[in-house]
Amino acid sequence: MSIIEVRELTKVFRQPVKGPGLAGAFKHLFTQKYVEKRAVDNIHFSIDEGEVVAYVGPNGAGKSTTIKMLSGILIPTSGHVSVNGLIPHKQRMENARSIGVVFGHRTQLWPDIPVMESLTLIKDMYDISSEDFKKRMDFFVELLEMSDFLHVTARKLSLGQRMRADLAAALLHEPKIVYLDEPTIGLDVAVKQQVRSFIKKINREKHTTIILTTHDLGDIEELCKRLIIIDKGQIIFDGPLESVTDQYARERVLHFQVMERVENPHQYLQGLPGCRLEEKSDTHFSVYFDKTLLSASDIVSRFLGAANIIDFKIDEPKIDDVIKHVYEGKLHLDPREESV
């Protein structure tokens, strides 16, 4: 059952256009010019209860604007949004009860009072009973290893501690839907893994619906089954993560380590479709090939007689490649063909 419904959603911002330098600033005092920027342009999607969806796109694509409209902070220019049966911007307070939001760049903790004080404030904000509060705090403290810094003021926390405290603050009222905007940005590997495991556990145990915007592809691969890609305000892909990998991340890489230099290794690939070779050093070269056209053994067999191979390994295609290509404008996915 859909918990989030978005139909023909558009948000247009009016941006001032100022000429260069002091003259431009002065002129703007008397004659203002504006351009309309369509931050979100006629998008559609629906998200089921308990889904974990990656909502990705390059900077300025419209991700945060969509999240702000879903959370009721921004009023759409046109279109329809329904979250848990509510219209967020019209029923902001009711909607706020069922959502939790984490912005990686900002904190909702009070900077100059201990973390625990901010958390007890949230307890009162959502009318959480003392019994539930204690139970949930025990859960968060154990899972996110928070006991060392609950008494510290938020201003003095490290980034990793701050993010863990913010996650607890956003989930304390057990929201049905959680929007995570770059929750692992700037975190070290260990904390990143801790945050990911926590998100997974929350989704599994509480059946929480999670929308994740991130530039960290590790987050996507580890947490999400579904991917929505937005670019220039429009959704250019909405479907299972696997199908993106299958359809667009086809390039496998076969790395060869050889005993001595192979003269003109390119000659051995003649006649093989869709592959290219890159020499990394005298004793190391890599072959990039389309996994739908060739198998690894097709390539290896070409070199078996010609080179003294010490070792080889295969890099599987990653979602990174697809998204990187989309960001760079090299790959154009047609939403009408790919939408599910």
Add this chain to the structure above:
Amino acid sequence: MIRKIYISLANRSMQETMVNRTSFILNIGASFLIILSSYYLWKAIFAGRDQLGGFSWEEMKAYLIISFLSNTILSYFSEVKISQKILDGSIAFDLLKPIDFQKARLAETVGSSVFEGLVSVVLAFLFLFLYEGVAVPESPITWVFFIISFILYSVYFVFGQRVFWESPWQGLL
């Protein structure tokens, strides 16, 4: 009935006011210096005069105390904080909470003002004790008008929120 959350917000806001001991002590010192310097400035102006512009020296002392109290109780800090939240976008978090925005900000302002106010009341009484008291209005109507004007003084709070539409918070003040 006031929801518990608004009392908690006032409580946290009060805690934040007390957070930095050095700046807190300096603020008290600065406030006391302000009231002392105005006192001596006006005392010098009144020297050799019974009245100035219809004010007696006793009435002027009362004015100094009242302006000091109103300035410190509804401090500059509260409205700057609201405007800052709007300008730097941290207001997003306030809007993501299931509480009334205006009431929540009012609770925070009251929280910080109660503590700052207590300090300034103590200072004002210390001042009165040291400097022979002031003329207190006798007519109850004067007191009523005083309370109304004091409430209207919270216009600062209202103007702080004007930043929703215009960037500079101090423009109209």
